[in-house]
Amino acid sequence: MTNHNLYLRLVGDRFEKTASQPFLIIPGRRPLLFSELDRMTGCVAARLLELNVEPGDRVMVQVAKSPESVLVYLACLRIGAIYTPLNPAYTTAEVSYFMTDSKPQLLICQPIERESLFDLSLACKVPHIRTLGSDGDGDLMHGLESLTPEMTVVEREADDLAAILYTSGTTGRSKGAMLTHHNLASNAEVLHSYWHWQDQHDVLLHALPVFHVHGLFVALHCALLGCSTVYFLSRFDTGQVIDRLPDCTVMMGVPTFYTRLLSDARLTPELCSKMRLFISGSAPLLAETHREFEQRSGFQILERYGMTEAGMITSNPYHGDRLAGTVGYALPGVSVRIADNNGNELPRGEIGVLELKGPNVFKGYWQMPEKSAAEFRQGGWFISGDNAIMDQTGRISIVGRAKDLIISGGYNIYPKEIEAVIDTIPGVAESAVVGVPHADFGEAVAAIVVKDGSRQLGEQEIIEPLQGRLARFKQPKRVFFVDELPRNSMGKVQKAELRDTYKESFGSK
Known part of the structure; x- marks a missing residue:
């Protein structure tokens, strides 16, 4: 064996x-x-x-x-x-x-x-x-x-x-x-090759947490396969990262890392003279951030796309154009397609749900056989839940999320969990939680609340009861009060309308 x-x-x-x-x-x-x-x-x-x-x-x-x-x-x-x-x-x-x-x-x-x-x-x-x-x-x-x-x-x-x-x-x-x-193992070996890891010579700057795929598997597996030294920072601190950049060759981060580096005047091509690769993932990278970082550092950020259930799925190329707003091509050994809600593959250039299969795709959800089965199409295609478009060359762009997932600072947040807690607060009739653009975090959590009239409610009366019940990164950064939530003819809350209404809550995108 x-x-x-x-x-x-x-x-x-x-x-x-x-x-x-x-x-x-x-x-x-x-x-x-x-x-x-x-x-x-x-x-x-x-x-x-x-x-x-x-x-x-x-x-x-x-x-x-x-x-x-x-x-x-x-x-x-x-x-x-x-x-x-x-x-x-x-x-x-x-x-x-x-x-x-x-x-x-x-x-x-x-x-x-x-x-x-x-x-x-x-x-x-x-x-x-x-x-x-x-x-x-x-x-x-x-x-x-x-x-x-x-x-x-x-x-x-x-x-x-x-x-x-x-x-x-x-x-x-x-x-x-x-x-x-x-x-x-399969995902680690593909990334090690695709990103041209320089065995025994690369030095990785690691400021990610190690409880999820990005920091634990993607970063550390590549470093171990490459016999690479890792500057292992407890968290992202702009000053510490700036100080370490001259000694490193690779950095992996979420978009927040790059927006914070751009806020520091010390970010220059000279500072990055030993670097060969900046990688971004876990949340969408704004095209504006991509362009500004290239102007300031001399490097195009390599954006990739992945998820907990499959590790890394696509990546912009190491050699070739790294286009802002795209997540590149399917990694070797990984198959992707764009499909409609019934699993029918769509022509190139049409928006649909990204589906994938390959050796990187997980075995299923623990103790949830029915849920696991529901997430796969016939033929083994896993339904990502992300809306995407594929151009004629096979390059993928993520254009939205089929589900209501919020990605803030690289963390996945689902509104239903937050709404369920807010709705238990005395004085709340109902709530809706959405993600709105935020220059630092990519998206920030905003709660839209309808009062039942039984008591006075302000922002603090909503946020304070969440302490100890929800992790801090899930808690709303803003709370808005409305007389009623917008709904369609079927009674479903129109979250797209709410996202549009509050999209400039933290400044224009």
Whole structure:
């Protein structure tokens, strides 16, 4: 049997030539060397085995970004566990659903959250809870060096699960996208080749979070395949990124990163003299940002398109025109088409729903067989839910979303979840939540509220009750009050009209 465990492809015994080279450089901390990676991952794996984590068990991780969090991910791969990361901004109420749904063997949280999550973990019958802080503190890592490293790499089939990533649903119920070892390996290898990774020479500037596809899989997998040093910043800070750019060759970011760099006068071609590639994704990049960044830095940003369920799907070319407002061509091995609502392929130049298939497409939604089946057409085509157009050369442009998804600062936000909470606030008759243009975040959440007349309501009376119930990035940045919501003849709220009405709430686009 061939062992398809992704760990062998990412780490294995590949680092002989780069053993003394740093893998992760962390401000204020000692670098993590390539020579240490396999052994330290083995130590973390030994700790997981102490906690009775077996192949196929879920390990739920809600922690701050740190080198140790990367080791936990790799250790899960090594022993065949299913890595299940959560945004640290999720509230206890939100985490409760994820634990109940995935039934993890182990929950790893931040030390400050242990008390609030301990009783919840008991109620959800999670056998073990451990803590991990941003500086490597917490009981998960305590005494790790005294353990005998677990150096075995558990055999996995290509179709075995490597990770479950939760993505919000239009009904408000989050769905766990099941990603296999082959899904992740195939996508990583395609990107490594397509973006012309310079093995052992590229240096990646990493300021993304590591609880979703972009920062965890796209960025780190490419770096590991390329034996590349990574400047591992805890978050995006314009000053820190400006300071590091002269030492790096590749940067991946969301559009917000680029708008903030443009606000700094130090962004010049000279600053970027060692860079070879700027990549943007997770949210639409405005054509204006694309043009201005090229003028200021001398580089065309390479925009690509992906989603939780499939990793990366399309990319502008490495060599050739990177057209503003487009997301390029289907990646090698990935098939895409534009179809109508019935799954009939449309001619080039017509707008429809983007559908795709390929080795990168996920296995389905955890514990949701009916929902999984509904998202696929006959022949294995996955329905993305994004409206797009394909030109005669095969270049794709995303022109809108078939669903009401809001993408703010690279985070996916579904209005139904927010509306359901707002509608419980005393004095609210009903609400509608939409995304409106925002220069920094791409889109910002706006809530349009109808009062029932039972009490006085202002913006704060809507926003304050959301604290502790919704992650901060989901909370509205503006609240507007209206007498009634616009509806069509079938009674459906016309969100397109609302988006148009409030499109200049944060300035013109």
